[in-house]
Amino acid sequence: xxxxxxDEPTKDVNPVVSEILRxxxxxxxCCLSCAAGCGATDYAARICPVCGKSVELxxxxxxxxxxSYSVFHTQYNSKLPAPYTVLLVELExxxxxxxxxxxxxxxxxxxxxxVVFSGADDGIVRFSMA
Amino acid sequence: MNVARKRxxxxxxxxxxxxxxxxxxxxxxxxxxxxxxxxxxSDAGLKVAEIxxxxxxxxxxxxxxxLPLHLKRDIGLGDLSLLASIEAEGSSAIQMIxxxxxxxxxxxxxxxxxxxxxxxxxxxxxGDAYSISMNLIGLDGWDERHGLxxxxxxxxxxxxxxxxxxxxxxxxxxxxxxxxxxxxxxxxKAFLRKPLDKDEYFASRWIxxxxxxxxxxxxxxxxxxxxxxxxxxxxDGLNPPVYLHGFGQGHSGARNFAGDExxxxxxxxxxxxxxxxxxxTTPGAFDFCELYNPxxxxxxxxxxxxxxxxxxxxxxxIADGAxxxxxxxxxxxxxxxxxxxxxxxxxxxxxxxxxxxxQGGERQAPSTNLGLVTGFGGRMxxxxxxxxxxxxxx
Ligand SMILES: [Zn+2]
Numbered sequence: 030x031x032x033x034x035x036d037e038p039t040k041d042v043n044p045v046v047s048e049i050l051r052x053x054x055x056x057x058x059c060c061l062s063c064a065a066g067c068g069a070t071d072y073a074a075r076i077c078p079v080c081g082k083s084v085e086l087x088x089x090x091x092x093x094x095x096x097s098y099s100v101f102h103t104q105y106n107s108k109l110p111a112p113y114t115v116l117l118v119e120l121e122x123x124x125x126x127x128x129x130x131x132x133x134x135x136x137x138x139x140x141x142x143x144v145v146f147s148g149a150d151d152g153i154v155r156f157s158m159a
Numbered sequence: 160m161n162v163a164r165k166r167x168x169x170x171x172x173x174x175x176x177x178x179x180x181x182x183x184x185x186x187x188x189x190x191x192x193x194x195x196x197x198x199x200x201s202d203a204g205l206k207v208a209e210i211x212x213x214x215x216x217x218x219x220x221x222x223x224x225x226l227p228l229h230l231k232r233d234i235g236l237g238d239l240s241l242l243a244s245i246e247a248e249g250s251s252a253i254q255m256i257x258x259x260x261x262x263x264x265x266x267x268x269x270x271x272x273x274x275x276x277x278x279x280x281x282x283x284x285x286g287d288a289y290s291i292s293m294n295l296i297g298l299d300g301w302d303e304r305h306g307l308x309x310x311x312x313x314x315x316x317x318x319x320x321x322x323x324x325x326x327x328x329x330x331x332x333x334x335x336x337x338x339x340x341x342x343x344x345x346x347x348k349a350f351l352r353k354p355l356d357k358d359e360y361f362a363s364r365w366i367x368x369x370x371x372x373x374x375x376x377x378x379x380x381x382x383x384x385x386x387x388x389x390x391x392x393x394x395d396g397l398n399p400p401v402y403l404h405g406f407g408q409g410h411s412g413a414r415n416f417a418g419d420e421x422x423x424x425x426x427x428x429x430x431x432x433x434x435x436x437x438x439x440t441t442p443g444a445f446d447f448c449e450l451y452n453p454x455x456x457x458x459x460x461x462x463x464x465x466x467x468x469x470x471x472x473x474x475x476x477i478a479d480g481a482x483x484x485x486x487x488x489x490x491x492x493x494x495x496x497x498x499x500x501x502x503x504x505x506x507x508x509x510x511x512x513x514x515x516x517x518q519g520g521e522r523q524a525p526s527t528n529l530g531l532v533t534g535f536g537g538r539m540x541x542x543x544x545x546x547x548x549x550x551x552x553x
Contacts, residue, residue, distance in 0.1 A: 071297065078414075098316070102366075106306075125416060
């Protein structure tokens with residue numbers, strides 16, 4: 030598990046993950062969305078839960094709110110020294126995504142706080158307080 | 160009307176076996192399984208040759224080689240009419256018993272041995288064994304990449320969400336953990352029997368905040384096996400039969416998407432509804448329950464999900480004493496996963512059998528006419544439940 034994180038995103042086995050990370054590195058966060066126009070769906074969907082058609086990646090605004098969060102006190106890999114905070118962000122388009130909290134000296138996060146996509150330079154998607 | 164339809168059980172558990180439960184890396188899961196299986200056969204007063212079905216369940220994080228079909232040879236079983244490995248994470252133990260009962264009812268088989276075995280405790284403890292990904296988001300590798308590691312990480316998100324929705328705090332978790340410990344004090348086979356002091360709880364280290372050490376299951380190496388038989392043949396054994404009155408599975412479709420709350424919308428509600436509707440009864444009919452509870456929060460969520468109290472009221476229900484020794488709904492009477500031992504789905508199954516047989520000693524619940532036993536996998540999305548009784552007709 031730890032070794033996979035240090036790999037380049039393009040080496041991910043799942044092409045959807047690779048593409049999300051590749052575009053996130055350029056500053057564009059995407060979600061899965063119905064190709065026939067039903068709208069955004071969750072990241073676990075492989076077909077549209079509404080119409081059954083295929084899903085594709087569509088850019089999102091990068092704005093969302095903290096649905097939940099937790100603080101890890103163990104270091105599992107070199108890019109995430111402990112303690113670090115994982116946010117479960119609900120994007121304004123609806124899907125929820127686990128990301129790393131990019132704290133810049135702000136107070137600790139709270140459920141419901143507005144957050145914004147702040148980058149993925151090292152292959153880890155990070156959000157900061159909006 | 161709360162009056163249950165008159166019903167007669169078709170199947171029963173007639174044998175219970177266990178290996179030694181150990182915190183040392185001394186035996187393989189497979190060796191523990193042999194001990195538990197042979198124990199169950201002897202507990203039932205049967206000969207090995209009378210077993211004609213075998214169902215296996217290993218930990219979902221272990222490869223199939225840990226508990227292979229060849230276990231059949233290890234315990235000297237001959238020709239069988241049923242043999243399979245069941246894998247539905249923590250809901251598997253009850254699923255094994257359910258499928259055994261169904262197969263017996265269908266005339267496939269007569270005496271089915273169901274066994275779970277695991278040996279997560281290695282030379283450096285059990286932590287490594289549980290540092291797995293739950294794949295909550297649904298993108299391969301995503302959770303690990305973003306540091307969302309282990310079941311504890313997933314359940315920590317549930318806790319924080321629960322706190323937010325109901326205005327609860329760590330005191331709620333403490334109540335759930337402390338209640339389990341009160342029962343464990345009465346169970347000579349429990350591993351953590353000293354009362355859980357509030358200061359000690361709050362001083363215990365974070366595993367994944369807001370979950371502390373004492374919010375988490377106590378893993379052991381070991382195995383538990385049971386034998387399921389038709390109810391008609393259940394009274395031939397050495398121990399009182401545990402009649403199986405109904406089963407309910409429930410697997411939640413809640414998504415990580417706006418409007419859904421997968422942290423608290425678990426499979427419990429669905430499994431409970433399926434079980435209670437099948438029985439024609441309500442949660443109020445149960446005298447005690449044995450809940451699958453690898454984390455303190457899951458006891459609270461299960462009490463709410465199965466309808467013993469309203470959403471958000473689980474911690475008060477526990478704090479007020481309902482589930483503690485002397486309460487109206489004894490729950491996790493052996494100490495549960497937190498304080499007795501963690502052998503996944505078999506921990507609650509084992510304790511339910513002890514209670515129905517009236518072999519609970521100091522921790523025996525005063526009334527055990529109908530008990531609820533539960534199991535779950537994932538982050539509570541996969542649920543199984545069953546209703547057990549010492550009475551064939553209820
Ligand atoms: Zn669609």
